[in-house]
Amino acid sequence: MRRKQIIIFLSGMLLFGTAFPQDKLVIDLTAAKEHALNYNRTIKNSGLAVDQSQEKLWATMAAGLPQVNATADYTNAMGAKISIQFDESAPATEIPIKPTSNFNLQVGQLLFNGSYFVGVQTAKLAKKLSEKSLKKTEQDVVSQVVEGYYLVLVSEEMLKILQGNKDNLQKVYRKTEPMVKVGIMEKVELDQLSVQVNSLDNAVKSAERQYEMAKNLLRLQLGVTAETELELTQPLSDFLEPNWVADTSFELSENADYQLVEVQEQITEKQIDLQKASYLPTVSGYYNFTEKLLKPAFDMSPRHMVGLQMNIPVFSSGERRAKVKQAKIDLEMARNSKALLEDQLAIQFKQLRFNLNNALESYETQQKNIKISREVYENLKRKYEQGMISGLELTTADNNYLQAESDYLASVLEVLQAQNALDTLTGQVLNN
Template identity: 25%
Template sequence: MERLYKILLVCILINFTQIAFAQNQGFSLQQCIDYGIENNPNLKNSKTSIVSSQARVRETLASGLPQIGASSDLSSNLIIPTTFLPAQVFGGPAGEYVGVKFGTRYVGRASLNVDQMIFNGSYFVGLKASQVYTELSRQDLVRTKTDLVVAIKKAYYSVLVNKERLALVDKNYERLDSLLSQTKTMFNNGFSEKIDVSRVQVQFNNIVNLKRTTQLGMEISLNLLKFQMGYPMNQSIELSDKLDDIRLQALDDDFTKNFTYLNRIEYRLLDINSQLVKLDIRNTNSQYLPKLDFYGNYGASYGSSDYNQFVKFGSNWKSFGLIGIRANLPIFDGFRKSNQIQQKRIQLEQLENNKTLLKNQIDMEQLQNQLAFKTNLETLKSQKDNLDLADEVYKVSVIKYQHGIGSNIEVINADASLKEAQTNYYAALYDALISSVDLEKSFGKILDK
């Protein structure tokens, strides 16, 4: 017991150390995914469903094993029943009856019962169905894991984008604060007008509000990430990945080749459900077959009107026993099973139609996601070029203004264009990242590391 306690303590310390290390170093995307797989409540439920389905297999298997039971009965006949027999049996006149009490005051019985199934078609089909049901639970776990990874990736990318946006807003804040200070100095020295100070002040107030909004978005995206991971909401979390570490590359043939519909978890689940319906049809058909069971019973009984003799449990107890085979052959059930089979065949046909519908949906998703990803990459490149250009224009306008050959309005307009270019760039970057996740999911590659 002490050794087990030490092992558990070591495991807890190792786990705590790993979490503490991740917190100090920051979580990478893969670490967030791994943490979510271990701690997300939905995924925990899916894992327990597999354990439950495995127990269901063992439960089905148990019904084909010998069923053994014991029973005992000790009773006291307060009033022994009276049986009426013809009086002639005892030498009396014909037509009259004499009441006779058969039995003893105290009666005891103990027996052991054994039942063993010899043949039952439903049992073998049910055993196969329970195994398929376990596979269904495993695939349902994959679906839950897939949805979780998608959610964590999108939340992680959202945090990274908001984090970089916030850093950029801070730079803009410092830049406008410096510009406001310079403009006020120029106004005090008579080199600019009051309206110039007011224009910069408006821009500065806007960046203050934008900073507040961006900080709120950062907190919301962080909380969403922690929620998806199953991470404590009241604990801080740091991320180690950077946007510069992410490489968004154009699609190549290797990404799309060798795809089959079975790569998609939704299709696999439909396929397993079809197998279950087919087994259900087999099970109903098997109910037309006879059932054969072996049974046996062995025990002992005793009766006495003397309580002291009764409770001695001596050799007066008399044994009994029997064995037998029980057959049950269904003959006519009012076409109940026939109608059940018809319903299940319709259900199977509907599942096949759903497969066709899902195939078409997958094809559409893949085409749309490929187009969206390609378009978002092109938009991202265009917005990056536009951002670089807007930054250059702003720098030139500031230099001209500082040397007295540019206007304050020119600087304000350049600043507005720069902030718009920044907003458009990060929106395009976020769209490209999200579309890359959707593309991976549509080709069933979301769990590929």
């Protein structure tokens, strides 16, 4: 199915129109990877997520550091008085209420809280998780860039083949015209060539649109504008290794998805510790300084005060116990998911190696076929020019030749995509 899709992609060719580039980017594959790592917007967002996790870590740590708060107040009773009467027979004594103003400085320090220490450790793991997510995003984007680069090269090669074939057939057509006029060949031979030339002209136009579509996809992955002209400096032949082999080794620890699951498992383990910490007391201390800016007539407030406070959880009707059990169940589920992923990755690695081997076999076969098809086509073209075969036989040979070219390029793209998928799974795509 995948092979048919590739052939349709190369031969169908009927999408997007041509853009009008302004800027120009000249790059090889290595430079394309670097450009995507620096400018791709998905990677930028993942980088910002790492920065955000760092700030969250600091906010978590800051909760256990000294906290300083200051307040100032002013009160005025607007001339009101306090009336005090000690003896019913004596007149009441009135004391005016003076305006007051206070400045209060309080310093608090968390001395012990089990949840705080576990929270800091969890925040560190969350930061590590965001860093692993960034690496996976970089890996996925680079993998897309590699495949996009290959797709542009294959589309360009198909366009060149169609254009060259069209030019050759037009030359045959021009040579046939005078032969028809003098009666050496029948007009039907010329008509058959005309139909083939017109078909090739449409194929070339579709190939141009398909080539531009492939470049648009690569532009998106590189993080450049739609108006940027791309010039790829590496030809397709640079990636056709003479001794391709599918013997890549696989280490689970190098896989980005597995690394993410490992960190998530560690975070789940910390959730158990977090729930257990709710059984522990919380101890905090404070220092309070009060300065009377406008003192009342009667004042017994101390200027300095220190204190300790302990909050001891006693009974929660089984709520804490239930939460610990829930966290343990979450950990068991996380470990099951990790084991499942290990199996899936092992099977995926085996399948990708199988795909690469199949693609290599197909590539070797198409290499031989394309050589034979070219020879057959060139031989029949010479025979046609000598009047030994009909125009129908020549157009049939031409179609067979183009199909062989399409099959060959499809096999090349299939091998390159299979190798890229294997490199992505094994974590080598960023290093190659």
